[in-house]
Amino acid sequence: MRTLVVVLAGAALISAAPASGAASPKKTVTLGDNYFAPHTLTVERGTRITWRWPGYDEAGDVHDISLMAGPKGVRKFRSEAASTDYSYTRKLAVPGKYRLGCSLHEGMRMTVKVR
Numbered sequence: 030m031r032t033l034v035v036v037l038a039g040a041a042l043i044s045a046a047p048a049s050g051a052a053s054p055k056k057t058v059t060l061g062d063n064y065f066a067p068h069t070l071t072v073e074r075g076t077r078i079t080w081r082w083p084g085y086d087e088a089g090d091v092h093d094i095s096l097m098a099g100p101k102g103v104r105k106f107r108s109e110a111a112s113t114d115y116s117y118t119r120k121l122a123v124p125g126k127y128r129l130g131c132s133l134h135e136g137m138r139m140t141v142k143v144r
Contacts, residue, residue, distance in 0.1 A: 053077045053120060058139065060092045060131070065139035072121065074143055079118040082111055093117075095132040100125025100143075107132065 054076040059066045061083070072078065080094050094108040100123045108117035110133060121127060121143045131137040 071142040098128040
């Protein structure tokens with residue numbers, strides 16, 4: 030990162046260079062019949078994760094994404110419940126371990142580690 034120094038009447042003002050415009054890293058997780066794929070995921074801080082419910086679920090099972098446990102200071106979150114053709118995106122900015130699950134299916138869990 031470059032630093033811009035401007036001198037006005039003998040005073041130095043320091044400001045950070047403008048953001049490079051680089052987009053946040055992205056990852057996708059697929060939800061299926063009682064599973065997440067992948068089941069575990071390690072990402073860099075600031076990664077945008079999208080969970081996708083593909084439209085092939087003939088049984089019409091309803092799924093959601095719920096934060097069961099996370100790093101200290103992270104508030105629990107939950108997506109809307111949906112059965113088909115739906116996605117939920119969340120940026121994970123706090124480093125630590127996130128235990129996520131579908132609140133409608135007890136055994137449907139995954140772990141995301143944020144570095």
